[in-house]
Amino acid sequence: MSKLVFESTIRGGEDVSVLKIQREMAEVFADLADLFGNPASLGSIYGLLFASPEPLSMEEIVERLDISTGTASQGLRRLVEMQAILPQKEDxxxxxxxxxxxxxxxxxxxxLNQQLLPRLEHSSSRIAELQSRLADLTPPTRRVLETRLERASKWHHRAKTFLPLIRRFLG
Amino acid sequence: MSKLVFESTIRGGEDVSVLKIQREMAEVFADLADLFGNPASLGSIYGLLFASPEPLSMEEIVERLDISTGTASQGLRRLVEMQAILPQKEDxxxxxxxxxxxxxxxxxxxxLNQQLLPRLEHSSSRIAELQSRLADLTPPTRRVLETRLERASKWHHRAKTFLPLIRRFLG
DNA sequence: AATTCATTTCATTTTGAATTGAAAAACATC
DNA sequence: GATGTTTTTCAATTCAAAATGAAATGAATT
Incomplete structure (x- = not known):
């Protein structure tokens, strides 16, 4: 029994159960990444690193996740850019x-900053532009659209004022 | 000039400027739908209806948005399901x-209910399951992963308690 | 400066979600 | 119940985004 534990524990300096956990964390974060409109591979990489006590090289990441070097390279770049991971080169x-x-x-x-805000800003301004064009319309239609666009505009405003709150709460 | 206004105003009982505004609102909502992981066509349809004083038939939607009947049918079904639009059949x-x-x-x-919550629940429980497996690990690794999984678990918890707040604020 | 290994780049391939459209089904009308 | 019309369904197609992997680049080592 202790032999069994030993066998399942050491493998090339690494614990087999740890590898499994890391692969599962990769999956969990892949799902979350996807949920927020990011490539799942981004999440996988982060999840693996999150569950790794020691920092990993690209090669190790490639083999543990079984992804291509191209995907790994680009994923790592983006994660570094978004400051989610830290590259470290020992001397x-x-x-x-x-x-x-x-x-x-x-x-x-x-x-919030790269996805939500810019797109909210964009649709906000498109709606504002549409509002300025309502004057041309015939009265009955105009009145309906005035109230509706106004409503859409208020949604956007609310959403935008809400963002900082989210950031403070979750960030 | 009044002739111009007249010409650009009436066309088959509909105002040409209204059609333009409707098409643009369709685009705006298509972007937003996409942002939240829904097919853009869902947004288009809703946007068109949002900018239409009178309710529209599927056929009208198909021709104004230039989409297929299949897309329209399925999009309408989903929008009705999520109670974003109201089907009405006059006698x-x-x-x-x-x-x-x-x-x-x-x-x-x-x-929140169909996308965020279920997926948060799912990853939450996967993490909990992983936590229960940490006991097998060798101490130094175990301690690191304990704190990290605990952290991930706290994130999820926070996010979940945050959801009702969002709903109240935006809903 | 030549070799080796790590990393990036990018043209191609894969994949999967959304869309199409034609056929089937449902529905209304005579 | 036959006809004409609207709606649904679903196999096939399209297409954009992601992944691949081989070649180019870069950096360290001898």
Whole structure:
């Protein structure tokens, strides 16, 4: 029995159960990434690093997740950009290793600032532009659309004032 | 000049500027739908109805948005399901006509209840399951993963307690 | 400066979600 | 119940986004 534990525990300096957990965390984060409109591979990589006590090299990531070097390279780049992971090159080290930052903030900020806000701004201004064109319309239609566009405009305003709140709460 | 206004105003009982505005509202809502992981066509349809004083038949929707009957049929079904639009069949009427409901709530509720919550629940429980497996691990690794999974678990908890707040604020 | 290994780039391929459209079904009308 | 019309269904297609992997680049080492 202790033999069994031993066998299932050590494998190339790594614990087999840890590898399983890491792969599952990769899946969990892949789902979450997808939920927020990001490629699942981004999530996988982050999840793996999140569940890895030591930082990992790209090669290790590639083999543990069974993804291509291209996907890994681009995914790592984006994660570094969004400050979700930290690249670290020890002095005598040939490779760069990546460690997960453990805060939510990068993700929340990324989602709010890069996805939500710009698109809300955009549709906001399109609606405003449409409102300025209502004057041309015949009265009965005009009145209906005035109230409706006004309503849509208020939604946007509310949503935008709500964003900082989310950031403060989750970030 | 009044001739110009007249010409650009009446066309088959409909105002040409209204059609343009409707098409643009369809685009605006298509973007928003996409943002929340829904097919853009859903948004288009809703946007058109939102900007239409009178309810529209499927046929009218198909031709104004230039989409297929299949897309229209399925999109209408989903919008009715999520209570974003209202089907109405007048007594002497051959076709069903659809009118937009003007509240945000259906969308917010749909997104929160059908997309966010279930997936948060799912990853939550996967993480909980992983936590129960940590006991097998060798101590140093175990301690690290304990704190990290605990952290991920707290994120989920926070996010879940946050949802009702969003609903109340936007819904 | 030549070699080796890590990383990036990017043209191609894969994948999967959304859309199409034709056929079937449902529905209304005579 | 036969006819004409609207709506649904679903196999096939389309298409954009993601993934691949081989070649180019870059960096360290001898």
């Amino acid at each position: 005598g080290d040939r490779v760069t290793r990546y460690g997960a930052k453990l805060e939510l903030r990068p993700f929340v900020a990324m989602f | 002497g009427d051959r076709v069903t006509r659809y009118g937009a409901k003007l509240e945000l709530r259906p969308f917010v509720a749909m997104f």
